[in-house]
Amino acid sequence: MDERQWIYAIQKGNKQYLQDIVEKYYDDIFRFCTFQTGNREDAYDLTQETFLRFIRYVEGYRDRNLKGYLLTIAMNLCRNFLTEQSRRGKREVCFDRKPDGENSAESDSLWDIYRAEDMLLDEPVESPEARLLERDVHDRLMEALSCLxxxxxxxxxxxxxxxxxxxxxxxxxxxxxxxxxxxxxxxxxxxxxxxxxxxxxxx
Amino acid sequence: MSEKRKRTIDHQMVCRQKTDKQEADGQKNSSGIAAGHQEKGGAPGEIWKEALDLKPDPQEKQIALLAIQDAIEAKRIRNIPSPAELIQIQLQYITPSFWALQGGLLLLLILLLHRLPGQNAELTDYLWWSSIAAAWMGVLSNGVLGRHFSCRMAELEQSCYMNLSQMWTIRMTLTTGVDIGILTVFSGGIAARTETFFGRIAMYLLVPFLLSNVCCLLMISALRSGRRKYTLAALAVITALLAVSPCVVTEAYTTAYLWVWFCLLVLGAAVFAGQIKSCYGRMTRGEMICWN
Known part of the structure; x- marks a missing residue:
């Protein structure tokens, strides 16, 4: 069964395919939200909200590209989230380091708080070095992206x-x-x- | 300093110590970021590949999936038909007699196109019959639209939570679309046989079509009668007479009177648009339903 048939079945009242769609695209949406917000915890919330919105309005879905449609919802939610953050004073922080290598936003940056909270959630670090390194890759990419x-x-x-x-x-x-x-x-x-x-x- | 903030800074220090250690061990470049990167359109492609490895925490994902599952269970799916389905539904409710009469008119026009050239017919001969056909097409279309407002149908449709304006729009688009399509093709046929500009012929045929629509809409909104068929028949006669009246005037279809036709077309279109707007307004406000 392809996606169109899933959607057709859902719109005819067969809700079980909604779960299949969620499972299929969860990781993709999560990844987008993570790199867009720079924070995993917020990304979990935004990913969940993306699917909840999709479920709420699934009857009106007429698009052909389901992944694109979900990413559009996620993008709008992330935009709203970031606008809200900046309104609250937590503006988007670029963790640009000074030329001498010292972190300019070292103590006050939202990003560092996020990262530290992430580390806190994962403590005790039960994973081996590889996990730490992998996380570092993602964190640093998030850091770089946050400057844009x-x-x-x-x-x-x-x-x-x-x-x-x-x-x-x-x-x-x-x-x-x-x-x-x-x-x-x-x-x-x-x-x-x-x-x-x-x-x-x-x- | 708040406890959370203090705890955060402690962890920042932990993070930084880990990073320092990592750099000291020379592990930084083996992390895959710097090593062997390829560029896609100038971007560090290897990093994007690494980014694709980002996975949600299985526990967190499970929690989210459970919450979504609850939302799915609570969800009540309402059936919202697509535009194609809406058209299909409305097509079912257009009576076969409408299609039969439209087919009859089309057949008449085709016969005219085939027969008249052999009799050395002139432009007026073509326009005589085709203007009548155009006027009748308008009457037929409005007959279909008028069914919404006969025998308290509008009230019944609204009581069944149907969107009267939407149904009316779809039916009007379908019937008028068919009529305009036929008239356009026929205008092309006449233009080719009489060597006249296509736009001019189209204008000659659109004027009676528009005027009959105006008359019929006026009838739908102004007259309240259970004998719709007779009213429509009377309208068919009146509009046909009006449509052929220019053929009596010798110079009506000459270039000198083109501006008159153009003015009639614009005027007819404006009045028709105004009538439609008024009808939608009354439908939205409910007057038409009570009046019906």
């Missing part, structure tokens, strides 16, 4: 992580294809610069 403006970040995520075409991204984000291209180009250059500066990449 929200729109550029989501465009890069759609483009590189979900292999979406410019046209698809334009449809989801509601901007023109040329704007998407520009965001990808500028975001890529900026991200590359951050990563080089942060010693993510070998020169």
């Amino acid at each position: 403006p929200q729109m550029q970040r989501e465009t890069l995520l759609f483009h590189y992580m979900y292999d979406m075409k410019y046209r698809e991204i334009a449809k989801i984000t509601g901007v023109s294809v040329s704007t998407v291209k520009s965001r990808v180009k500028q975001g890529t250059e900026k991200l590359r610069g951050i990563m080089k500066r942060e010693d993510f990449l070998d020169e």
Whole structure:
């Protein structure tokens, strides 16, 4: 059974396929929310909310790209979340390090709090070094992404992580294809610069 | 300093110590970030590959899935038909007699196109019959629309939680769309046989069609009669007479009177649009239902 048949069956009252959809796309949506917000705890909430919204309005679903539709909901929720955060004073923090390597936002940064809380939740560290290293990769990518403006970040995520075409991204984000291209180009250059500066990449 | 904040800073220090240790051990470059990166369109592709490994914590995921499961169980699926389904439903409710009469008119027009050229017919000869057909098409379409407001149907439809405006729009789009399609094709046929500009012929046929629509809508909204069939028949005669009246005037279809036709078309379209707006307004406010 393909997705269209799932949706058709759901709209005819067969709810069991909703669970299949959730299980199929949970990880994808979680990954997007994590890199978009820079925090796993918030990502769990936003992922859950994404699926709850989808379930609430599933009768009206007429799209052809289910994953794109779910990512659109997630994107809007993340946007609202980040706007709310900045309204509360927890603006998006870029953990840009100073040229000498010292972290400029060392003590007050939201990001460090998030990271520390993540570590706290995972304590005691029962995993071996590999887990720590893997987490470090993700955290550092999140860190680098957090330095980008929200729109550029989501465009890069759609483009590189979900292999979406410019046209698809334009449809989801509601901007023109040329704007998407520009965001990808500028975001890529900026991200590359951050990563080089942060010693993510070998020169 | 709050306890949470203190605890956070302690953990920041733990994190930093771990990172320092990691760097000291030279493990940083073996983390996969710097090693062997490939670039996709100038971006560090290896990092994006690493990013795809990010998985949610199984326990957290399970908790979320359970919460979603609860929402699924509580969900009541309402059937919202798609536009295609809505059209299909409305097509079922358009009577076969409407399609039969429309087919009859189409057949008449096709016969005209085939027969008249052999009799050295002129533009007026074509327009005589085709204007009558156009006027009758308008009457037929409005007959279908008027069924919503006869025998207290509007009240019944609203009582059954049907969207009267939506149903009316779909039926009007279907019937008028069919009519305009037929008239357009026929205009092309006449234009080809009389070597006249297509737009001009289309305008000559659209005017009687629009005017008959205006008359019929006026009838639907102004007259309250149980004998709709007779009223429609009377309207068919009146609109047919009105439609052929320009054929009596010798120069009515000449270039000199094109502006008059254009004015009639614009005026007819404006009045028709106004009538439709008024009908929707009365449907929304409920007047039409009570009146029905």
